[in-house]
Amino acid sequence: MVNPIKEELNVQASNPLPADTVGWTVPHRARLADVNNPLPLDCGEEITPVEVEYETYGKLNEARNNAILILHALSGDAHAAGRSAKADELNRPWQKNRPGWWDRMIGPGKSFDTNKYFVICSNILGSCYGTTGPSSANPETGQPYGLAFPVVTVGDWVRLQERLISHLGIKRLRAVAGGSLGGQQALEWALAYPGRVESAIVIASSTRLSAQGLAFNAVARHAVTTDPNFQEGNYYHDAAPDRGLAAARMLAHITYLSEISMSRKFGRKYRNGDGPGFHLGVDFEVEGYLQHQGNSFVDRFDANSYLYITRAMDYYDASSWGDGDIDQACRRIESRVLLVSFSSDWLYPPEQMKELAIALSRCRKHVSYANIQSSYGHDAFLLEVEKLSQLVRGFLKVRGVE
Amino acid sequence: MTRKRRSRFDHDVICGLVNEGSSVLDLGCGNGELLIKLIESKNVHGLGIEKDIDQVAKTITKGVPVLHMDLDEGLTGLPDSSFDFVILEKTLQAVKKPLFVLDEMLRVGGSGIVSFPNFGYRQVVDSLVTTGRMPVTSTLPYQWYDTPNIHLFTANDFLDWTRANHVTVEHGLFWVDEAIIPFEEGDASEASEVLFVVKRFDAHIENLPEGRLEAK
DSSP: OHHHHHHHHHHTTTSSOTTSSEEEEEEEEEEEEEETBBBEOOTEEEOOOOEEEEEEESOOOOOOOOEEEEEETTTTTTTOEEEEETTTTOOOOTTTTTTTTTTTEETTTSSSTTTTEEEEEEEEEOOOOSSTTTTTOOTTSOOOOOGGGGOOOOHHHHHHHHHHHHHHHHHHHHHEEEEEEHHHHHHHHHHHOGGSSEEEHHHOOOSSSHHHHHHHHHHHHOOOOSSSTTTGGGGGSSSHHHHHHHHHHHHHHHHOOOOOHHHHHHTOOSSSSSSSOOOOOOBBBBHHHHHHHHHHHHTTOHHHHHHHHHHHHHHHHHGGGGOOHHHHHHHOOSSSEEEEHHHHHHSOOOHHHHHHHHHHTTTOOEEEEEEESSGGGHHHHHHOOHHHHHHHHHHHTOOOOO | OOOOOOHHHHHHHHHSSOOOOOOEETTTTTTTTHHHHHHHHHOOEEEEEEEEEEHHHHHTTOOOEEEOOGGGOOOOOTTOOOEEEEEEEEEGGSSSSSHHHHHHHHHEEEEEEEEETTOHHHHHHHHHHHSOOOOOSSSSOOOOOOSSSOOOOOHHHHHHHHHTTTTEEEEEEEETEEEEEEGGGGGGGOSSEEEEEEEEEHHHHHSSOOOHHHHO
């Protein structure tokens, strides 16, 4: 049994952060699959070895019943809260001086209160942030896997997370929680391990991606794979397919915003002056924003990982637990469930969440559903913290950990 | 204060009407106070539906399952006769489509429990006539411009609806000076608030043996 918090306390104690933060954090690594214990995947293949990167905040109590697993979205990582103490060492300059992606939700006195709960966030299989993925060395060749990496699924991710939880000596999680693709992992946890999850918090998500969502992912992958630098995924020793990946990210960013948030933020404003510059380059504010998002993404994300993770997102369908019938699938669930959608989210629209809420109600499950009014679109799950906190806090408070 | 007291009084009455261990859907459940009472005292399987997110949040904090939905959009997805009781406690007068909501209530529930302020109550009517202004009373504490009560109807109006829609009234109760009295149609002007337990008449017919159905 590791003691993941000990190290954190010693790190950069001289550099104090606000009182409501978990402080300086360090990622941990665990080898959760090896030749003797490979990880079987939904695609029929096995993968070994598997290293997993994760962070933890707060303390696991003696009864080991106060653990909450946080699940990250598409391009997220294990660094969910606090400040990374190893951003330089890990060559992740974008993490420097920036709090973790859900820092406003995780910390002392926050929704996921680290005074009460032991919060874990692990990085998904196929990622490029410390968990085995396409950029990791293939043990058969010694070279990065590239497209030789097996196709992974949300189910595979959750099975790997289950190994992590067992590795940490936790039998039953107090809660699983995530937004977007993280919400689908939370739902998958409740379906795959009903006895091991007391409550599931599924935010800005759904049982499966719509055809429209599949279409966006298809275009994103097309942009990556047709970049001249892509080289069938074997670009690790050369220039990366940055233009394709940037285009994919620009497209994705459009799906994360809403018409109203984009209009409020940029409108039809020009970057220079009041009128058109009469050129085909970046002229509108919104173009500049998308280009910035695209360009900064290529500095921090692996194109192959993007292909694999969007594919896992495409394939996810919670109803597969019920042979295509969502009610049959929902009957498996034993945990209390909180579902939260956002009114202007068109990637995972409220209507889909409401359908899941009603399916769970039909199965007499303990489910609560709330749709938060927001103009932020899909990104609202990272921005509407006040309302979300109120719901999550209230939901977790019931039968709180002493 | 008076209003609060009344509200709890109302909840006690509803608790008395609901069977132990039954399933209950509370339409417009507010902060979940009635449902938690039913869950704790009658061990019911409860679900709330509420349109105000702050009330939804309060209900969640009580540990009561609740869906953030607008009743005027119906209960699509909830199967016919899937709850023993569906409750509309002081909610009907605040919805946009009361008849649609009543239909949905009777579709989803075995019995419907409907309570509402009676706008035919003598004091309310007198106040309107004598002051020439919309009445503001302890049970109707709102001004005309901020009232959530957008459909004003009386106990007798409601009974007319039951007769026209094959709905049986199983119980009728009304409140006089904090006493509960069985409701008689002639008492309508004495009732500040009323409560009816209703059932779809068709449901009875369907349950009859085939021979009797044909005879009818």
